[in-house]
Amino acid sequence: xxxxxxxxxxxxxxxxxxxxxxxxxxxxxxxxxxxxxxxxxxxxxxxxxxxxxxxxxxxxxxxxxxxxxxxxxxxxxxxxxxxxxxxxxxxxxxxxxxxxxxxxxxxxxxxxxxxxxxxxxxxxxxxxxxxxxxxxxxxxxxxxxxxxxxxxxxxxxxxxxxxxxxxxxxxxxxxxxxxxxxxxxxxxxxxxxxxxxxxxxxxxxxxxxxxxxxxxxxxxxxxxxxxxxxxxxx
Numbered sequence: 001x002x003x004x005x006x007x008x009x010x011x012x013x014x015x016x017x018x019x020x021x022x023x024x025x026x027x028x029x030x031x032x033x034x035x036x037x038x039x040x041x042x043x044x045x046x047x048x049x050x051x052x053x054x055x056x057x058x059x060x061x062x063x064x065x066x067x068x069x070x071x072x073x074x075x076x077x078x079x080x081x082x083x084x085x086x087x088x089x090x091x092x093x094x095x096x097x098x099x100x101x102x103x104x105x106x107x108x109x110x111x112x113x114x115x116x117x118x119x120x121x122x123x124x125x126x127x128x129x130x131x132x133x134x135x136x137x138x139x140x141x142x143x144x145x146x147x148x149x150x151x152x153x154x155x156x157x158x159x160x161x162x163x164x165x166x167x168x169x170x171x172x173x174x175x176x177x178x179x180x181x182x183x184x185x186x187x188x189x190x191x192x193x194x195x196x197x198x199x200x201x202x203x204x205x206x207x208x209x210x211x212x213x214x215x216x217x218x219x220x221x222x223x224x225x226x227x228x229x230x231x232x233x234x
Contacts, residue, residue, distance in 0.1 A: 001176040009051055011219040017234065021206045023051060025229070029206045030054040031142050034107050034135060035125030036083040037061065038191030039198065041073035041147050043125055046199035048091045048098050051208075055091075056103040056119055107131050112138045121202055123147045125195065129176050136161055136169035145212075149198040156180040156194035156233045159213050160201055166214035167234040176189060177185065190222050 012018045036059035084102035139146040139162045146161040161169045204210045215228040
């Protein structure tokens with residue numbers, strides 16, 4: 001670690017739970033973020049700021065005006081542009097230590113195995129159930145953690161699946177809901193709260209500190225600030 005890095009990550013390094021060795025672990029880590037929208041924006045910003053060495057972004061979508069109410073990584077003059085491309089350009093300015101790759105398509109059964117094999121941890125920041133099930137299946141096969149988040153209206157959820165042979169997404173959600181029945185509205189600050197929690201779980205997994213949300217579903221209510229943790233098993 002050079003002197004510039006020691007200064008950049010000083011507030012990590014002075015924590016006894018992290019130190020220089022922990023920061024080196026972050027710099028060596030490889031994380032794939034599936035989705036660069038509401039959840040993906042804060043996840044990517046905090047992981048890049050933390051110095052995760054290699055980050056992959058999977059997103060086939062473009063920026064729209066309605067995204068800007070919550071997707072604070074983007075700007076008005078970027079409407080119509082690729083989310084993944086613009087995310088990389090902005091994040092490169094935040095931390096040049098981090099190597100960022102992007103994939104301009106949806107993750108599916110045909111491409112997921114090869115892409116996920118290049119990373120240590122996968123973060124689910126998508127509202128697509130097909131992608132979630134795909135991530136769950138491949139991370140379970142490859143023995144990699146799947147850090148899951150979801151949001152709707154005023155409620156958010158966070159969990160970690162397939163962590164050290166722990167429970168999977170399918171164990172918690174064996175039946176896939178009808179996507180047409182899901183709420184479309186969401187308060188703009190909620191993705192920032194839930195996405196930050198997901199980024200925190202990623203960092204904890206890499207550093208092997210704290211209690212990981214494996215076998216636990218954290219449910220957060222933005223209207224009351226109530227937080228409940230539901231236990232589940234495989």
